[in-house]
Amino acid sequence: MTFGSRQESPGNGDAPPPAKVFGPGERLPLRLTVGLGVQHVIAMFGATFVFPLLMGLDPNLAIMMSGICTILFLLIVNGKVPSYLGSSASFVAAAAMIAADGGGPAAVTGAVLVTGAVLALSGLVIHLLGPDVIVRAFPPAVTGGVVMLIGFNLAPVVSESYWPHDQWTALLTMAFVILATVLLRGFLGRITVLLGLVFGFALSWILDLAFGMTPTPQPGGGVEDAFRVDLSGVAEAPWFGLPNFHTPEFHLSAILVALPAVIALIAENAGHVKAVQEMTRNDLDPYMGRAIFADGVATVLASSVGGAPTTTYAENIGVMAVTRVYSTAPYYVAAGVAILIGLCPKFGALVYAIPEGVIGGITVILYGMIGLLGAKIWVENRVDFANPLVLVPIAAGLIAGIGNVSLSFTDSFQVSGIALGTFVILVGFHVLNALAPQAMKVAPTARKAPAADSGEAEQDATRS
Numbered sequence: 001m002t003f004g005s006r007q008e009s010p011g012n013g014d015a016p017p018p019a020k021v022f023g024p025g026e027r028l029p030l031r032l033t034v035g036l037g038v039q040h041v042i043a044m045f046g047a048t049f050v051f052p053l054l055m056g057l058d059p060n061l062a063i064m065m066s067g068i069c070t071i072l073f074l075l076i077v078n079g080k081v082p083s084y085l086g087s088s089a090s091f092v093a094a095a096a097m098i099a100a101d102g103g104g105p106a107a108v109t110g111a112v113l114v115t116g117a118v119l120a121l122s123g124l125v126i127h128l129l130g131p132d133v134i135v136r137a138f139p140p141a142v143t144g145g146v147v148m149l150i151g152f153n154l155a156p157v158v159s160e161s162y163w164p165h166d167q168w169t170a171l172l173t174m175a176f177v178i179l180a181t182v183l184l185r186g187f188l189g190r191i192t193v194l195l196g197l198v199f200g201f202a203l204s205w206i207l208d209l210a211f212g213m214t215p216t217p218q219p220g221g222g223v224e225d226a227f228r229v230d231l232s233g234v235a236e237a238p239w240f241g242l243p244n245f246h247t248p249e250f251h252l253s254a255i256l257v258a259l260p261a262v263i264a265l266i267a268e269n270a271g272h273v274k275a276v277q278e279m280t281r282n283d284l285d286p287y288m289g290r291a292i293f294a295d296g297v298a299t300v301l302a303s304s305v306g307g308a309p310t311t312t313y314a315e316n317i318g319v320m321a322v323t324r325v326y327s328t329a330p331y332y333v334a335a336g337v338a339i340l341i342g343l344c345p346k347f348g349a350l351v352y353a354i355p356e357g358v359i360g361g362i363t364v365i366l367y368g369m370i371g372l373l374g375a376k377i378w379v380e381n382r383v384d385f386a387n388p389l390v391l392v393p394i395a396a397g398l399i400a401g402i403g404n405v406s407l408s409f410t411d412s413f414q415v416s417g418i419a420l421g422t423f424v425i426l427v428g429f430h431v432l433n434a435l436a437p438q439a440m441k442v443a444p445t446a447r448k449a450p451a452a453d454s455g456e457a458e459q460d461a462t463r464s
Helices: 030-054 059-076 092-100 105-129 132-137 140-152 155-165 167-183 186-190 192-211 232-236 252-258 261-280 285-304 314-323 329-342 345-352 356-380 388-402 417-435 454-459
Strands: 085-087 214-217 223-226 310-312 406-408 414-416
Touching (some): 030 085, 030 092, 030 345, 030 356, 059 085, 059 310, 059 329, 092 105, 092 252, 105 252, 105 261, 105 285, 140 261, 140 356, 155 167, 155 356, 167 192, 167 356, 192 356, 252 417, 261 285, 406 417
Antiparallel strands (some): 085 310
16 A cells, blocks of 8 residues: 655644645644544544444444444555545444344344445446446436435334434434534534434433433333433443454345445445545546445445444545545544544443433434435436436335335245335336337436535435
8 A cells, every 4th residue: 555755744844734735645744643533533433333323233343343444445445545434324224124023233234244245246346347337327316216215214213213212302402403503613513413412411311310210111012210311331331342243144134125225335435436536636436446345345344243334434525625634644543543442341331321312313313314315316416307217216116115115925035115115216217218218218427426525525424
């Protein structure tokens, strides 16, 4: 891997000139590199531990593996695509459906591992055939529909699993995040999810002191009085230790539910590579397939030990846009810090102590934002819904996916929800496009790169 030459800033070496751009292979002074690395950790931190928590996976392990996988990613792309690999939101819906069918964390990680292998294979094909194959296989109309149903399919998880635990805490937490997202600026405006969790945690603690226990739904059914905040596990957890590893289990039904995430991840990775290309003014098309392959390999590695799936993070792309520093060195620092955090069980116990009502207030926003990213893809690419070829298969696929419609083949095998919706959208679009008159056919168009500024990157914060 080429680390490039060391680039010292002029003057006292405390800061680079405002107009100076540091490329992926260039280096800043050590303390600036460390400072930027910590900033990248903070940028990715909230989503990287929230999404594993929602998938029933160990957040400590997810944080640690995000560091290891980031290093692996940088090595595979030869340092040409500076990116941080945090936990992916694209599998949250699949994990919820697998859990609803009685599957545990091992079934989730098994499905994620297979999906990661498919993603890596897709990256290899893209590398061999060229990046244009992405748009031909997954045009914006299809990609937007799949991303939308992945997000909106999660609505029942909020209404049935999290919100009922403490509706008023959920409501106030949701209101806080909405206001903070609109009113806060700069760094604080980029960590509103994390601030929302802190606000909700503090609110729950105050409500416990003021009103005592509250009726709380129990996992086995029924309702019992319980405190909103239970920190007993935090006190008992050690400061240093390994996360909880487990071996994946492979179930066909779970794998079929998770596989549609490949489409979202290909679109997300491609968009992020295009964003970095726009910022650095370097031609990264030759590295498009390699980046997708690297993300797939990283997901396989993380899930093979029980960790969460990974994806490139728009939050960190936003940090680069603001600082104009695209050097890979701060990402190595961020990865090292993440590995150290993952080795602190007390942190994991604190995450598990977050009240369900707080998570309900956060997820009602996050899940909706994931779904609306699909609409964002349609708007940016000017998808024509006046064309029945586009409108009909997407409309059918969305209702099948969001409504969790099932198609049973045997007593023990069925395709439903996201898997069925994706199949209807993808196959329906391509079959109709092949059969339609020439005047109705949808020609592949180059995907528009996301705007290279922090505000745009923040809109993509819920990564799939």
